[in-house]
Amino acid sequence: MQGKLFDDNRQLVLPRELMDYTPGFLERPEADTLLTFLLHNVPWQQTKVKMYDKEVVTPRLTAWYGDRPLRADDRREPIPWLPELQMVRQRIEAFTGMAFQGVLLNLYRDGNDSVAWHADKDTVPGRKTEIASLSLGAERSFDFRRKDDHTGRYSIKLQHGSLLLMKGDLQLHWEHRIAKSNVIMGPRINLTFRKVIL
Numbered sequence: 751m752q753g754k755l756f757d758d759n760r761q762l763v764l765p766r767e768l769m770d771y772t773p774g775f776l777e778r779p780e781a782d783t784l785l786t787f788l789l790h791n792v793p794w795q796q797t798k799v800k801m802y803d804k805e806v807v808t809p810r811l812t813a814w815y816g817d818r819p820l821r822a823d824d825r826r827e828p829i830p831w832l833p834e835l836q837m838v839r840q841r842i843e844a845f846t847g848m849a850f851q852g853v854l855l856n857l858y859r860d861g862n863d864s865v866a867w868h869a870d871k872d873t874v875p876g877r878k879t880e881i882a883s884l885s886l887g888a889e890r891s892f893d894f895r896r897k898d899d900h901t902g903r904y905s906i907k908l909q910h911g912s913l914l915l916m917k918g919d920l921q922l923h924w925e926h927r928i929a930k931s932n933v934i935m936g937p938r939i940n941l942t943f944r945k946v947i948l
């Protein structure tokens with residue numbers, strides 16, 4: 751990464767070539783309505799992933815809506831788009847000028863749900879993956895660090911109704927996570943709009 755991550759007041763400055771954060775992308779009433787709707791109308795599933803030799807269940811619930819499978823190695827059938835998700839997709843496409851073919855939904859039921867350090871893989875090698883990530887519900891910390899240097903770790907809070915656009919070399923050189931939290935909190939839904947290239 752070029753440039754500094756902190757300004758003179760030690761405030762974190764997001765590297766704009768990697769991340770764009772827009773608080774209040776959805777206004778509060780809209781975000782509230784969408785959160786309630788998705789909590790009750792999405793067929794949430796807890797999937798299994800292979801870790802070393804063991805199968806473990808993911809510590810959150812997910813659902814994949816889209817035109818095609820998420821990745822060649824993901825056997826999950828896409829769920830046909832809901833009008834409510836199409837509407838958000840159009841808003842995000844108009845705002846970012848980018849096209850997305852699917853959305854992976856994550857439900858963090860409480861502070862005990864999480865996603866471990868990872869970079870998002872749904873890309874063709876050499877291409878820059880763009881992911882638009884809309885957050886609803888409980889505010890969680892989004893941590894990120896360089897793949898080759900784990901000494902520096904940075905964190906931003908993802909607010910209800912906010913949009914985080916991940917772009918550039920972020921998935922290539924950085925990884926991110928949502929850590930577990932001891933704070934008592936309600937559910938959070940995160941919508942990651944993705945490009946699906948086959």
Ligand SMILES: O=C(O)CCC(=O)C(=O)O
Pocket residue numbers: 854856865870883892908926927928940942
């Ligand atoms: O919940 C989030 O904000 C991040 C989710 C994520 O990293 C992913 O779905 O790949």
Ligand SMILES: [Fe+2]
Pocket residue numbers: 868869870926
């Ligand atoms: Fe991710």
